[in-house]
Amino acid sequence: MIKLTYYGHACFLLDDGTTKVLLDPFFSENPMTEVSWETIDCQYILVTHGHADHLGDAALIAKKTGATIITTPEVGRLCPEAEVHGMNLGGSHIFPFAKVRMTLALHSAGVAGGQACGFVLHYDDINIYFAGDTALFGDMQLIGRKERIDYAILPIGDNYTMGIEDAALAAQWLNARNVIPMHYNTWPVIAQDVESYKDLTEKMSRAQVHIVSPGGELELK
Numbered sequence: 001m002i003k004l005t006y007y008g009h010a011c012f013l014l015d016d017g018t019t020k021v022l023l024d025p026f027f028s029e030n031p032m033t034e035v036s037w038e039t040i041d042c043q044y045i046l047v048t049h050g051h052a053d054h055l056g057d058a059a060l061i062a063k064k065t066g067a068t069i070i071t072t073p074e075v076g077r078l079c080p081e082a083e084v085h086g087m088n089l090g091g092s093h094i095f096p097f098a099k100v101r102m103t104l105a106l107h108s109a110g111v112a113g114g115q116a117c118g119f120v121l122h123y124d125d126i127n128i129y130f131a132g133d134t135a136l137f138g139d140m141q142l143i144g145r146k147e148r149i150d151y152a153i154l155p156i157g158d159n160y161t162m163g164i165e166d167a168a169l170a171a172q173w174l175n176a177r178n179v180i181p182m183h184y185n186t187w188p189v190i191a192q193d194v195e196s197y198k199d200l201t202e203k204m205s206r207a208q209v210h211i212v213s214p215g216g217e218l219e220l221k
Contacts (some may be wrong), residue, residue, distance in 0.1 A: 002123060044095065087150070106136075130153045131156055149174045156183065172201075179205075
C-alpha cells in the first residue's frame with residue numbers, strides 16, 4: 001500500500017512506509033495549501049519541468065533533506081546545490097523505492113533547451129503514471145499498452161493543459177484502473193467542475209476517478 005497526500009495543484013507525496021517521494025513540490029506560492037516546504041520530509045523529488053508551479057521549492061527541500069531530485073538534465077541544472085539524477089524521455093532507472101520511467105509530455109519546459117516530461121513509477125504491486133502538465137497525445141495509447149496503469153494522475157484544468165474532455169479520453173487510452181485529477185481550480189483560469197470530469201471519465205473508460213481535496217490522502221492499493 002502507498003499513501004498519497006495531495007497538496008493542491010500538481011503537488012503530491014507518495015509514502016510506501018519506507019521512502020517518501022515528492023512530486024512537483026509547489027508550496028511557497030501555492031494558494032491551495034498552507035503547508036510550508038520547511039515541514040516536508042522526503043528522500044526523492046520528481047520534477048516534470050521547470051515552470052515555477054512545478055519546480056517550486058525543489059532546490060530548498062533537497063538542500064534541507066538531502067533528497068535526490070529526479071528530472072531532466074536541463075531542469076536539474078536549475079538546482080546546482082542538490083543531488084540530481086538526470087533522465088531523459090523513454091529512459092528508466094531502478095531506484096531503491098521503485099523503477100522509474102520518464103515519459104513524453106506535450107508542454108513547454110520552462111527552461112531553455114529542455115523538454116517537459118511525465119513519469120511511470122513501478123512499485124512492487126502498483127504502477128502510477130504521473131502525467132505532469134500535458135496536452136492529450138496519441139502515444140498515451142502506447143503507454144497504456146506498454147504499462148499496466150493502476151493509477152493515472154492527470155491534469156484537467158484546460159488553458160495550460162488538457163481539459164475535461166481530453167483528460168477523460170486520456171484515461172480511456174491509458175486503460176487506467178484509477179484516475180486522480182490534478183492541476184485545476186488553483187486559479188480562475190483553470191477552474192473546472194471536477195465532478196463533471198468524474199462522471200464523463202467513468203462513462204468513457206473503466207477508470208474509477210478519485211477526487212482528492214488539497215490536504216487529503218488516498219490509499220493506493
